[in-house]
Amino acid sequence: MTQRDVQRERTRTAIVRTAATMFDERGYLGTSIRDIAGALDLTVGAIFFHFKAKETLGREIVTGYYVRWNALVERARTRPGGRVEAMMWLSGRVAQAYVDDVEVRAAVRLVRDRSLSIETVPTPYLGWISITAEFLTQARAAGEVAPDLDVDLVAYQLVCTWFGNQHITGDLGALPTLPDRLKDMWRVFLPVFGGPTPIDIDRAFAA
């Protein structure tokens, strides 16, 4: 890479980060290319050199999020040990990424607000629900949860609870406590699962 390439790459990264910060705070409609340029002391033209539209910028953030989410799901899938612990571990990692990374929060908000065109992002929540159902089905087959657990019903409600924690905890200005609130979520759901063996939530999160 030439010096110039390095500089371009650096500018590109700064644009994505600044856009994410603004999308997270004010939403997609509340942010203009002009705002992003202004915050970076760049011209509007300089932004358009890297991204041909605000939609392209939003798409990059959401796509990056799905890549990360899929990688974490894959790691959870291939983890040894119980499937319930694997789900807990996944929720902890996703929550920590949400707390730590403004690009993750921006992506979640873009998806939640349906800011991008339908072609850009898959229908939200369906993948999340089906992965949760997949883990619960395997947990049921392995005897980790009650044999008559209604997996689809519980997966749907678990995702609603998870999503609600993410939104409400953030909105109440308590974002750093999100992993703790998700531990509370698991405290609620463990008796619902009705598994035969106690599960250590803190250990699953720390793993």
Place this chain on the structure above:
Amino acid sequence: MTQRDVQRERTRTAIVRTAATMFDERGYLGTSIRDIAGALDLTVGAIFFHFKAKETLGREIVTGYYVRWNALVERARTRPGGRVEAMMWLSGRVAQAYVDDVEVRAAVRLVRDRSLSIETVPTPYLGWISITAEFLTQARAAGEVAPDLDVDLVAYQLVCTWFGNQHITGDLGALPTLPDRLKDMWRVFLPVFGGPTPIDIDRAFAA
């Protein structure tokens, strides 16, 4: 009321309804006074005759929602019978209002998106959580739920689940099924409550 007053009142109502429809679909930032006027075949000036700013219109919708919510909470408080059933009844009524009335959906979205200035609306979710905790505390005192139930933890998680159902069910285009999804929510939480007597969810919703 003169003929003219009646006409004014009718126009005012139509403005609120149209604004609510647009806020619900496109959000506050995605809706302009010009859009609302256009949809009603009115001039922008005619809208401003009734509402001095978009914020005033948003405030009217959110205030109307809180009046309705508080009235339902009061009815739930004064209902005879179990406190868990009273909570279920409340959730069913709120869900049905959300399904049936675009002004309720618009208000929820304005609150969720933090569209209005902080002075206009109370901090969202706190009232909802504290009312849920109030019902659970009374249920615990009456022996309807386990004596060691962690009321604050469960109230927080219940509100997260309720909020998540509202958002996700709507977003998946399945809004009319919201009352059924909330019945599922109660199916999840009843074993968590650990009460000594089975509770008929359908009956509580139908009451």
